[in-house]
Amino acid sequence: MADRAVGVPFAKEGFPFIGVGVGVTLAFGWQGWTTATFVSAGVTLFVSWFFRNPARVIPTGSGLVVAPGDGKVIAIEEEFEPRYLKDRSVRVTIFLNVFDVHINRIPCDGVIEQVQYQPGLFLVASKPAATLKNEQNAVMIKTAQGAKVLCVQVAGLIARRIVCWVSPLDRAICGERFGLIRFGSRMDTFVPVGTSLKVKVGDRVKGGETILGVLS
Template identity: 35%
Template sequence: MFHREGQTIILVTFFITVGIILSAQFFVPIDWLRIAFQLAAFIVLVLILQFFRNPKRLVTPNFDEILAPVDGKVVVIEEVEETEYFKEKRKQVSIFMSPLNVHVTRYASSGTITFSKYHPGKYLVAWHPKSSTENERTTVVIHTPKFGEILYRQIAGALARRIVNYAEEGEQVTQGEDAGFIKFGSRVDLFLPLDADITVDLNQKVVGAKTCIATLKSQDG
């Protein structure tokens, strides 16, 4: 299954691919050159299909867990000052997505959207320290039953030129549901309460709507 945000690109790429393959078949007399053109066009189509894939993931909402909002690799786990919304210290977990990862953004928790804002910006590489504050990005805050408010930020990478964000203020959302899409390379930052127990490690690969990112610290200490 493919994400709706890729439908136009997939169709256009498909017709261009068919056109190149047929044109090469009839107008390129040199065998190796014809095959090279046809193979290159087919590979591009496969890469586009792979990028916009949208695997179904069944989730039983769990208020005690924050799930990974995207597929990728954990590149940051640290305590930071979140300056846009909370204006106080939070635990940050950042996940980097390569072009080979599924790029669907999913809600990390069920709750109510209390803040949703788009920021135009630069296109620094997604792992650059300033990408979180200078790149094109969206900031979304969810009020959750157990964790209070959590914030996630979709950040465009060097290749990305469009972030899709479905979150609207006042909307009730369900953990694991489709929250948006980032086209062609990106990163997502999560900002969690200081009493959250982070359950992933640096450089760990995570799966959106499946890998648990954090739980609440035990009240027993």
């Protein structure tokens, strides 16, 4: 899987929004509508900031699982994952607010085994019910050692579009970009029981850079 967004300052999915914002701002300015021009410029800057695509320093090492997104760790739970893993695992949930980077990154090296989109509700992403009920996209990765890591993009109250750039049988490279969620969301990472976790609830993490844990 080639990292398609290297060197691009904004996710291409944001270009239409940014372009419209710039056009509207210029039109207001041409008409001499000062207040509308400043408001439109502010909205355009916010949208540009939302779709920013920063470079990250990807850690190296055997069995590393990195954060798939920026945000705050709001839950770490051992539970049975019934849909894809069909086994007990540890779920690390990261909540992304509208000010966080929304580019999503591959959590570990391996091969993409499965990509499954699930339509659903748009409950507040921080709520426990969002785990199973919200619109989401699951990416299953199998490592060279046979461990399975599940990464789930979960839409939220404001997020209304999930974007995923990977397909089954693609090579998964730790830290590479694989998609995004528009306007506030959540990332769930399911790792095997016994994984040595390096984060706790309340921690702020950076996608592709912060180590969530080390596979046993």
